[in-house]
Amino acid sequence: MSKNKLFQAEDKNMSKVCSVCGKGKLSGNLVSHSNRKTPKLYEANLQKVSVKNANGTVSKEYVCARCLKSGKVERA
Numbered sequence: 001m002s003k004n005k006l007f008q009a010e011d012k013n014m015s016k017v018c019s020v021c022g023k024g025k026l027s028g029n030l031v032s033h034s035n036r037k038t039p040k041l042y043e044a045n046l047q048k049v050s051v052k053n054a055n056g057t058v059s060k061e062y063v064c065a066r067c068l069k070s071g072k073v074e075r076a
């Protein structure tokens with residue numbers, strides 16, 4: 001979990017980062033049929049969900065679809 005805190009501290013735009021795994025933007029190219037490449041940023045599939053925290057409180061967090069599906073957060 002310390003890895004996640006590192007991600008959170010470094011990224012200033014918190015709303016574009018998963019609060020569980022720290023997944024954020026991915027870079028790649030759009031490739032046309034003539035093979036010209038255009039830089040493109042892909043954002044994580046983030047959902048704003050109510051999460052039950054370890055101390056029993058409930059908070060709204062941005063969590064990526066993968067973390068939701070794998071049950072890494074308990075939804076409130």
Ligand SMILES: [Zn+2]
Nearest residue numbers: 018021064067
């Ligand atoms: Zn995640």
